Amino acid sequence: MTTTATVATGRINPDATVGEIAASLAGATAVFRRHKIDFCCGGNVSLDEAAAKRGVDPELVRASLANLAQTPPDAPTGSVELVAHIIARYHDTHRAELPELVRLSRRVEAVHRDHPEVPAGLADTLAQAAIDLEDHMKKEEQILFPAICDGFKGALDGPIMVMRHEHDDHARTIRALQTLTHSYEPPMDACRSWQALYNGVEKLVTDLTEHIHLENNVLFPRFQSVRAL
Ligand SMILES: [Fe+2]
Ligand SMILES: [Fe+2]
Structure with missing residues (x-):
């Protein structure tokens, strides 16, 4: 949309x-x-x-x-600045937007429960995504990012491998959100809330995809001794 x-x-x-x-x-x-x-x-x-x-x-x-x-600014190149950018642009945004999406989804699922295209299970999927993302982002903010910002000189293969695995889980969540929302296309007779919900879920997926890309492909390789498979 x-x-x-x-x-x-x-x-x-x-x-x-x-x-x-x-x-x-x-x-x-x-x-x-x-x-x-x-x-x-x-x-x-x-x-x-x-x-x-x-x-x-x-x-x-x-x-x-x-x-x-507003369009987000381009990602900075220095690792410390990039970490700050990831937290401000993506972690904080996911935290701000997910609770509202869960609320909207619960309302749409309840009000339109008899509609053939109701996204049954979307609110639970979003609520679980909020829990999983919070857990994941906390690990990055409390363990991995401080090591990067404190000028850690060695490789950080262990924690980075764990984060990459969790990103794979997020990718599965993204696919579930796409399926549940029919690729973010509400039915022709969808109300404003339903349209707003799918637009918000699409933005979440776009943000999360960019977020994972910046970590997997830009930040993490700088601190790994071996190439990720
Ligand atoms: Fe992150
Ligand atoms: Fe991450």
Whole structure:
């Protein structure tokens, strides 16, 4: 799903309705929820109108949405800077977005339980992914990354091999998410929440894929004495 209908160069299209923004910009539902803006049933109004209803400054909401829309900077080349980038851009983002995706998924599965295309099991898969990722990221942050940043001179084959195995598990989760969401294509009659859910899951998968790529193919080989198979 594209974000160009509502977001261009980090700016929110002023004509877009709250529902359209929620459906096309991953993470927008969390921003709206924070400001108590109804994006689902009452989403057919402009952002200004919805914000006025709740007595919030629309510019505040717009600024939060624009942050979500910004393209991430290119990954830095130094290992210490790359570790900081991975944590800020990917670990923190997964932690921020997964709970909202679990909530959205539980709601969609409950409200549309009789729909033939309901993504049954998606919420449980996302909840398990959140637990597994948290466990994995903690190991990186507490063991592997400090060794890298403290200028460890030897090879780190052992911990890196464990992380690579866990990345293979994440790849299996990604395939399960693709299958459950029919490659992120909601049915024609999907509500805003359903569309927002699949858009958010697609963003999670894109982020996780980039995240694993940066570790497996850029960072880890610098600290391994043997090539990974
Ligand atoms: Fe990581
Ligand atoms: Fe990792």
